[in-house]
Amino acid sequence: MTTWYGYSGGKLAKAAAGSPVEVVVAPEPDEIQELVKRYGIDLHDLHSALDPDELARVESETDHLVLILKLPCNYTGEGKLLFTVTSVGMFLFKSRLLVVSPNEVEFSGDKVMHAVKDVRDVMLKIMYGIIDHFLGHLKVINMLSESLEKRMTESMGNRYLMDMFALEKSLVYFVNGLSSNQVVFEKLVLETNKVRLKLTKARFDILEDVVTENRQCQKQAEIYSDILMGLMGAHASVVNNNISLLMKRLTVISIVFMPLNVVAGMGGMSEFSNWTSGVPWYLAYGIFLVSLVPLSFLTYLILKRSGIDRGESETLKRTAMLRSLPRIPGRDRPKRRKGDIK
Incomplete structure (x- = not known):
């Protein structure tokens, strides 16, 4: 799909064919050949703009500048909670700009760019986008991780753990893409590229802001990645701890019933009938069954005094106390705004 853009009165808007800015999304093979003939660009550079595994780079040709950058793929839900990245190529000529990408390209930066007067302004808007x-x-990844964190504390299954792994994998892609873009942005800030791009002082300041914004975004992605890695390790520890507590409870139950099994086994022998030969059978067995109750209670008291369940009780008390604490102001989950997932 091909869309043409022009700028009039300092605003960027869709225009007729032949306008200064041409955006081509997911071109067909015949469209690729047409772009190569029309602009005289290298076929390898054009394929690099459509390759999701291509690294970001900047190259200077005779009559144009080639920029290959990384951007997030539009989330579709087919990969569950996996967010991936793809590539976008910008071919900057003297008075024209060709943008080629597998996904739609956004234009942003209206807060710092109040007017669009040249194709270089459009290039900067794409970088901001x-x-x-x-x-x-x-x-969105931060909100999903907070939701999964609450669910993981109540589940011992692998479903939420795999979702967290998908988010962690997504952040690895994001960190790699942002770091690759950072290298390109820093190269553009160099004086030689400044002259080649023919940037004015105002545009050069905006480019430096792009470098700063991208660095901050990269740092934020690294922080989220570290938090998710720690959360996954904590979940594994919680699962192991829950299994240990479960085995502990089963052990306590088996210990409580162990004396009962011994006494019940003695009652099932023929010697018990000989011992109670002078007592009616219903009275003898009734007393025998009733005596099992205080025996089990006595076994439980002995285990409790020994402190075998003290650790679990203290853990439950601490958990109940933490849940009863008031929420810290400012830690509420932010509301999802329209346009977070593109």
Whole structure:
């Protein structure tokens, strides 16, 4: 799909064919050949813009500049909670800009760019759009991780653990993509590229802001990644602890019933009938069954005095106390805003 953009009165808007900015999304093979003939660009560079595994880079050709950047893929839900990244290519000529990508491209940066007068302004808006796209997905990943954290404390299964692993994998992709973009942005800030791009002082300041915003976004993704790694390790420890507590309870139950089994085995022998030959059978067996109750209670008291369940009781008390504490202001989950997932 091909969309043309032009700028009039300082605003970027869709325009007729032949306008200065051409955005091509998921081109067909015949469209790729047409772009190569029309703009005289290298076929390898064009395929690199459509390759999700291509690293971000900047190259200078005779009459144009090639920028390959990474941006998040639009979330579809087919990969469950897996967020991936893809590539976008910008081919900057003197008065034209060709943008090629497998996914739709966003234009942002209206707060710092009040007017669009040149294709270089459009290029900077796309860079801001890429960073905003990353930030939007990071907010969604943070909300999903908080929701999974609450569910993981109540479950011993692998479902939520696999969801956390998918989010951790997504953050690895994001950190790699942001770091790759950072290398390209820092190269563009160099004086030689500044002259080649023909950036004015105002545009160069905006480019430096792009470098700063991308660095902050990368740092945020790294922090989220570290938190998820720690959370997954904590979940594994919680599961092991729950299994230990379960085995402990089963052990206590078996110990309580062990003396009862011994006494019940003695009652099932023929010697018991000989011992109670002078007593009616219903009275003898009734007394025998009633005596099992205080015996089991006495066994439980002995185990309790020995402190075998003291650790579990203290853990339950601490958990109940923490749940009764008031919530810390400012830690409520942020509401999902429209447009977080693109």
